[in-house]
Amino acid sequence: MANERMLMKGNEALAEAAVRAGCKCYFGYPITPQTEIAAYMSKRMPKCGGVFLQAESEIAAINMVYGAAATGVRAMTSSSSPGVSLKSEGISYAAGCDLPCVIVNVQRAGPGLGGIQPAQNDYYLATRAAGHGDFFLIVYAPSSVQEMADYVVKAFDMADKYRMPAMILTDGVLGQMMEPVVFSDPSDSTVNKDWAATGHKNERKHNIINSLYLQPEELEKSNIARYKKYDIVKAELPEAESYLTEDADIIVTGYGASARIVRSAVNAARAEGIKAGMIRPITLWPFPAEAYAKTVDTCKAYLCVELSMGQMIDDVKLATSCRRPVRFFGRTGGVIHTPAEILEQIRTIAKEELK
Amino acid sequence: MAIYQKPHALEDVSMHFCPGCTHGIVHRLVCEVIDEMGIEGDTIGICPVGCSVVSYDYFGCDMIEAAHGRAPAVATGVKRSRPDKFVFTYQGDGDLAAIGTCETVHAATRGENITIIFINNTIYGMTGGQMAPTTLPGQVTQTTPFGRDPKVAGYPVRICEMLSTLTGTAYAERVAVDSPAHINAAKKAIRKGFEVQKNEQGFSIIEVLSTCPTNWGMTPLESMERLRTEMIPYYPLGVYKDITAEK
Numbered sequence: 194m195a196n197e198r199m200l201m202k203g204n205e206a207l208a209e210a211a212v213r214a215g216c217k218c219y220f221g222y223p224i225t226p227q228t229e230i231a232a233y234m235s236k237r238m239p240k241c242g243g244v245f246l247q248a249e250s251e252i253a254a255i256n257m258v259y260g261a262a263a264t265g266v267r268a269m270t271s272s273s274s275p276g277v278s279l280k281s282e283g284i285s286y287a288a289g290c291d292l293p294c295v296i297v298n299v300q301r302a303g304p305g306l307g308g309i310q311p312a313q314n315d316y317y318l319a320t321r322a323a324g325h326g327d328f329f330l331i332v333y334a335p336s337s338v339q340e341m342a343d344y345v346v347k348a349f350d351m352a353d354k355y356r357m358p359a360m361i362l363t364d365g366v367l368g369q370m371m372e373p374v375v376f377s378d379p380s381d382s383t384v385n386k387d388w389a390a391t392g393h394k395n396e397r398k399h400n401i402i403n404s405l406y407l408q409p410e411e412l413e414k415s416n417i418a419r420y421k422k423y424d425i426v427k428a429e430l431p432e433a434e435s436y437l438t439e440d441a442d443i444i445v446t447g448y449g450a451s452a453r454i455v456r457s458a459v460n461a462a463r464a465e466g467i468k469a470g471m472i473r474p475i476t477l478w479p480f481p482a483e484a485y486a487k488t489v490d491t492c493k494a495y496l497c498v499e500l501s502m503g504q505m506i507d508d509v510k511l512a513t514s515c516r517r518p519v520r521f522f523g524r525t526g527g528v529i530h531t532p533a534e535i536l537e538q539i540r541t542i543a544k545e546e547l548k
Numbered sequence: 549m550a551i552y553q554k555p556h557a558l559e560d561v562s563m564h565f566c567p568g569c570t571h572g573i574v575h576r577l578v579c580e581v582i583d584e585m586g587i588e589g590d591t592i593g594i595c596p597v598g599c600s601v602v603s604y605d606y607f608g609c610d611m612i613e614a615a616h617g618r619a620p621a622v623a624t625g626v627k628r629s630r631p632d633k634f635v636f637t638y639q640g641d642g643d644l645a646a647i648g649t650c651e652t653v654h655a656a657t658r659g660e661n662i663t664i665i666f667i668n669n670t671i672y673g674m675t676g677g678q679m680a681p682t683t684l685p686g687q688v689t690q691t692t693p694f695g696r697d698p699k700v701a702g703y704p705v706r707i708c709e710m711l712s713t714l715t716g717t718a719y720a721e722r723v724a725v726d727s728p729a730h731i732n733a734a735k736k737a738i739r740k741g742f743e744v745q746k747n748e749q750g751f752s753i754i755e756v757l758s759t760c761p762t763n764w765g766m767t768p769l770e771s772m773e774r775l776r777t778e779m780i781p782y783y784p785l786g787v788y789k790d791i792t793a794e795k
């Protein structure tokens with residue numbers, strides 16, 4: 194099934210693409226709405242010499258990923274919001290050891306046990322506080338089944354390239370949705386990992402995978418070095434889609450599932466003569482601030498649309514240096530906004546801000 | 549002829565363990581076994597959070613530092629991705645039998661082909677002597693200042709007994725390092741654990757009754773005496789499971 198078009202669920206497309214990207218180990222724990230990934234991997238991995246293991250908890254799963262990644266293989270785990278909270282300890286350790294690995298969060302509504310319906314309430318968790326300590330993850334936010342496949346490959350590649358964990362931040366809408374997908378040719382997963390714990394064969398000094406530094410100066414040095422790397426990532430990686438933004442008076446912004454609805458609303462607004470446009474961040478960290486900054490001189494107002502009480506809006510305000518009003522429209526708890534609701538918000542802004 | 553040498557698998561660095569602490573003895577035994585089996589280049593060790601947290605500097609094989617209690621899960625990831633390597637964890641009783649109980653039990657029941665060296669010193673050493681899951685009834689610690697009262701703090705966990713009920717456990721033995729005879733037996737048990745792993749027979753655990761003179765508030769000699777008179781009666785030495793002996 195080389196490069197033919199297939200109809201697949203987002204979760205399954207992501208899983209298949211991960212295998213093709215050279216993912217050798219998958220460790221997971223059941224939770225709605227991401228269980229299709231584990232189910233798919235349980236069938237697929239044994240057929241291609243890979244490892245599928247259902248762990249006893251999300252904590253165990255991320256630590257298995259940590260162990261596998263420490264030996265230099267491509268490893269992945271997936272979960273949904275409550276499970277990702279549990280993974281945060283392991284994610285911090287992986288970041289502290291500069292281990293490349295991929296974590297998928299098919300978000301559902303919270304806090305607490307919340308609900309099983311889609312949400313985008315883990316933006317802060319993914320981009321700000323994926324665990325204790327000073328660190329970041331590369332965070333990709335796909336917006337179609339095709340992108341679920343494309344960006345998991347990219348997540349593996351970039352994780353290896355920059356030696357850091359990467360996250361796919363998606364949601365129940367994209368995970369469950371069926372769309373056509375074409376898989377690209379496998380990427381080069383044979384990166385040189387001479388730092389890995391593979392057994393030294395008495396040919397080199399022992400490798401140590403570790404995030405402990407008992408000397409404060411040493412730990413500070415390591416943190417500063419990691420942030421220098423982050424500077425490079427911030428310069429090289431930001432990705433966003435800008436849609437009808439050049440002449441836009443109002444720019445609506447959202448990622449993942451929200452962006453799909455925003456696009457319809459923007460089209461509807463244009464049909465009414467309102468000059469609306471859309472910016473869709475694809476990398477949430479590093480945040481594609483430049484895409485926004487470019488529009489600040491011409492755009493009159495922004496509307497941030499999220500399936501949350503408002504998290505990404507902080508980054509939008511920073512990216513626009515608060516030079517224009519940034520309004521917010523969110524639904525939560527698993528409720529999803531309709532294009533009509535967003536259109537109504539655009540109309541209101543047009544009335545109030547475009548005089 | 550040298551009759552006593554530093555094992556090759558033990559790095560030539562000074563250890564940070566307190567005087568009289570038995571962590572050092574157990575490190576040496578593990579390294580002697582690794583040397584004798586000639587597997588240093590094919591071994592990956594996982595150290596815990598506890599007094600042996602920086603053991604990655606002491607063991608000469610490739611090493612990974614795990615989060616508190618997670619070493620068996622980390623070892624699982626290592627072994628599954630590199631099944632041809634020897635994989636061992638070295639964990640204290642707080643690490644293995646409190647915060648990491650879940651990871652320990654499930655690695656055992658999966659029959660994960662790894663070897664665990666489990667240091668039972670009835671106390672949290674590194675954090676300054678708090679109650680461990682293995683703390684004996686009546687034992688005074690920083691967090692049981694009037695002695696461990698089972699009515700409040702429950703009873704000590706007997707890990708070898710517990711894990712030996714699991715089908716996936718291939719080998720479980722409790723040893724001690726208080727006398728030359730016991731130290732020899734301990735080394736044999738560690739060797740056995742690695743052999744079980746070599747033969748792909750499943751999960752092996754060697755529980756080592758150890759001392760913590762610093763937090764017990766005893767001299768090293770008094771500590772050895774306590775190990776003999778108080779610990780061994782509660783934690784009997786012996787082989788609790790050995791599938792290689794079953795016919």
Ligand SMILES: Cc1ncc(C[n+]2csc(CCOP(=O)(O)OP(=O)(O)O)c2C)c(N)n1
Nearest residue numbers: 597598599616640641642643671672673674
């Ligand atoms: C998540 C987490 N909780 C608590 C600690 C603090 N801590 C460090 S070592 C330790 C206890 C270790 O005791 P034990 O496993 O018995 O090993 P020993 O020090 O006695 O060798 C604790 C609680 C930590 N590092 N991480």
Ligand code: SF4
Nearest residue numbers: 565566569599673760
């Ligand atoms: S605190 Fe106890 S266990 Fe830790 S090194 Fe000192 S004597 Fe050993």
